[in-house]
Amino acid sequence: xxxxxxxxxxxxxxxxxxxxxxxxxxxxxxxxxxxxxxxxxxxxxxxxxxxxxxxxxxxxxxxxxxxxxxxxxxxxxxxxxxxxxxxxxxxxxxxxxxxxxxxxxxxxxxxxxxxxxxxxxxxxxxxxxxxxxxxxxxx
Amino acid sequence: xxxxxxxxxxxxxxxxxxxxxxxxxxxxxxxxxxxxxxxxxxxxxxxxxxxxxxxxxxxxxxxxxxxxxxxxxxxxxxxxxxxxxxxxxxxxxxxxxxxxxxxxxxxxxxxxxxxxxxxxxxxxxxxxxxxxxxxxxxxxxxxxxxxxxxxxxxxxxxxxxxxxxxxxxxxxxxxxxxxxxxxxxxxxx
Numbered sequence: 001x002x003x004x005x006x007x008x009x010x011x012x013x014x015x016x017x018x019x020x021x022x023x024x025x026x027x028x029x030x031x032x033x034x035x036x037x038x039x040x041x042x043x044x045x046x047x048x049x050x051x052x053x054x055x056x057x058x059x060x061x062x063x064x065x066x067x068x069x070x071x072x073x074x075x076x077x078x079x080x081x082x083x084x085x086x087x088x089x090x091x092x093x094x095x096x097x098x099x100x101x102x103x104x105x106x107x108x109x110x111x112x113x114x115x116x117x118x119x120x121x122x123x124x125x126x127x128x129x130x131x132x133x134x135x136x137x138x139x
Numbered sequence: 140x141x142x143x144x145x146x147x148x149x150x151x152x153x154x155x156x157x158x159x160x161x162x163x164x165x166x167x168x169x170x171x172x173x174x175x176x177x178x179x180x181x182x183x184x185x186x187x188x189x190x191x192x193x194x195x196x197x198x199x200x201x202x203x204x205x206x207x208x209x210x211x212x213x214x215x216x217x218x219x220x221x222x223x224x225x226x227x228x229x230x231x232x233x234x235x236x237x238x239x240x241x242x243x244x245x246x247x248x249x250x251x252x253x254x255x256x257x258x259x260x261x262x263x264x265x266x267x268x269x270x271x272x273x274x275x276x277x278x279x280x281x282x283x284x285x286x287x288x289x290x291x292x293x294x295x296x297x298x299x300x301x302x303x304x305x306x307x308x309x310x311x312x313x314x315x316x317x318x319x320x321x322x323x324x325x326x327x328x
Contacts, residue, residue, distance in 0.1 A: 065200040066243045101240050102233040105186040106169030122194045124240050
């Protein structure tokens with residue numbers, strides 16, 4: 001028995017059904033009242049697939065309570081299917097030394113197809129002014 | 140490809156996948172290989188709940204509303220409303236470390252010797268100088284199980300409250316939900 005073209009199409013449809021393609025619709029107020037302090041960033045992409053399914057849209061920061069800097073990164077899934085990923089914020093003090101505690105834990109997150117989401121963190125100490133966000137695909 | 144060859148190959152794939160033994164190796168908490176159990180709180184679940192909760196606590200100005208900073212926090216009771224034995228230090232110690240490191244709070248010791256020395260000094264000096272906690276941190280861990288056929292969804296809810304000891308009110312609260320669904324335990328998420 002040979003797999004016909006229809007067979008391949010059916011197989012493809014099955015794979016799509018198994019991965020659960022569904023995308024998200026949203027609505028929001030305009031004009032937006034809150035102004036985000038978008039900052040310049042440097043990106044290192046080693047996983048192009050992840051860069052499409054968890055694309056970094058913008059990075060913004062704001063000073064928080066007790067002098068702790070808060071950072072927020074908007075990520076979006078440009079694919080049709082759900083994407084699970086790990087993220088981790090690393091924080092660095094004024095001397096560039098990494099400060100580690102539970103704030104820098106690996107955290108799981110997921111994005112539905114077409115969804116955008118904000119992931120955020122807060123500096124563990126008032127000295128920490130620099131940060132790096134690491135993203136890792138579940139697969 | 141000949142179907143006679145294709146079907147045994149497809150049938151053998153799950154066997155190959157499940158029979159791959161792995162040698163013991165060191166791992167990082169919360170990495171891609173994390174084990175996910177439906178009937179227990181995994182180590183990464185505590186880490187996620189503690190991380191998200193402490194970030195919200197530090198983002199809140201609640202800890203700064205004390206006359207003598209840094210705030211003195213006493214870790215109070217975490218009620219375990221799950222079906223398993225839980226060491227709540229896996230949650231509270233992480234939060235305590237982050238609070239101390241932030242410089243915005245210190246935690247009251249639970250060490251018997253340190254408490255003894257402190258009581259001795261309070262007796263020798265003016266007992267009115269003994270500082271009482273500004274806040275207590277209490278909470279609850281709740282387990283919710285839902286089933287549909289063989290599929291089980293377990294949700295662990297971590298509730299935390301920062302209680303003002305002078306006014307007897309809660310000045311900060313948080314709730315983190317960790318949900319897991321499937322039919323059996325798995326490696327990787």
